Amino acid sequence: MIDRARLESIVSQAGEIALASWPGHGHSPEVWDKSPDNPVSAADIAVDNFLRERLGELLPAAGWLSEETADHPERLGRGLCWLVDPIDGTRDYIRGRTGWAVSVALVSSGRPLLGLLSAPARGELWSAEAGRGAWRNGLPLRASQRGDIVGARVPVDALPADSDLAIVDKPNAIALRIAMVGADEADLVATLRWGFEWDIAASTLIAREAGAAVSDAFGNALAFNKADPRAFGVLVTAPAIHAAAVDRLAERAERLARPSAD
Numbered sequence: 001m002i003d004r005a006r007l008e009s010i011v012s013q014a015g016e017i018a019l020a021s022w023p024g025h026g027h028s029p030e031v032w033d034k035s036p037d038n039p040v041s042a043a044d045i046a047v048d049n050f051l052r053e054r055l056g057e058l059l060p061a062a063g064w065l066s067e068e069t070a071d072h073p074e075r076l077g078r079g080l081c082w083l084v085d086p087i088d089g090t091r092d093y094i095r096g097r098t099g100w101a102v103s104v105a106l107v108s109s110g111r112p113l114l115g116l117l118s119a120p121a122r123g124e125l126w127s128a129e130a131g132r133g134a135w136r137n138g139l140p141l142r143a144s145q146r147g148d149i150v151g152a153r154v155p156v157d158a159l160p161a162d163s164d165l166a167i168v169d170k171p172n173a174i175a176l177r178i179a180m181v182g183a184d185e186a187d188l189v190a191t192l193r194w195g196f197e198w199d200i201a202a203s204t205l206i207a208r209e210a211g212a213a214v215s216d217a218f219g220n221a222l223a224f225n226k227a228d229p230r231a232f233g234v235l236v237t238a239p240a241i242h243a244a245a246v247d248r249l250a251e252r253a254e255r256l257a258r259p260s261a262d
Helices: 004-019 042-058 073-077 090-094 174-182 197-209 239-261
Strands: 031-035 038-041 063-066 080-088 101-108 111-119 124-129 133-136 153-155 166-168 188-196 213-215 230-237
Touching (some): 004 042, 004 080, 004 101, 004 111, 038 042, 038 090, 080 111, 080 174, 101 197, 111 174, 124 197, 174 230, 188 197, 197 230
Parallel strands (some): 153 166
Antiparallel strands (some): 111 124, 124 133
């Protein structure tokens, strides 16, 4: 198996590459839009190039799927695949805020084996190994054990349709929001849109290994390294409120999934 310490070192170095250009330290990285309202920075590309080289050296047999690299179907024929978001939360990154992270997962047969998040602006390194647990800065994580969805802590900007829930601080990175459930800093994280596997592969393993319940927006199991690397939504909660969250979101999820799925 992979030397986890070496992997953590590589991901931490990737975080330091991003931090070296972070506007929060007074830097001004080059930024442009890949598509309307979809920013990317030179740091995203630098981190992507570094990780592709170093992770390729670490495990040459693994495929590669990254937000900042053109996808190639050859990854589907490999038993293992790296799923990478070089900077998840680019909007926070380019605004000098701390809610961003480098996200790296190793996937086998559709399931993450290893997941890491480097959030150097927060001084955090999150990691998980399937069947062995999850950690932040080396300390074991235990997910939220909330038993009632009413009052559940949710990292969002506003809750117009769910006023019985409680708002907590929201980092831009969906990976960090998901990890918050694993750290008992949130009770429920949900997205109701089409998203990509690289956004959630590492963090959902972290949350699951800490004891959280994880699914897509409809309550179905997530799968990774698919030919179409998308899924509709993600739902990560304290285990006891997962069914209630699925029920609460069902009508909205059904309505919102249809147009983008056609």
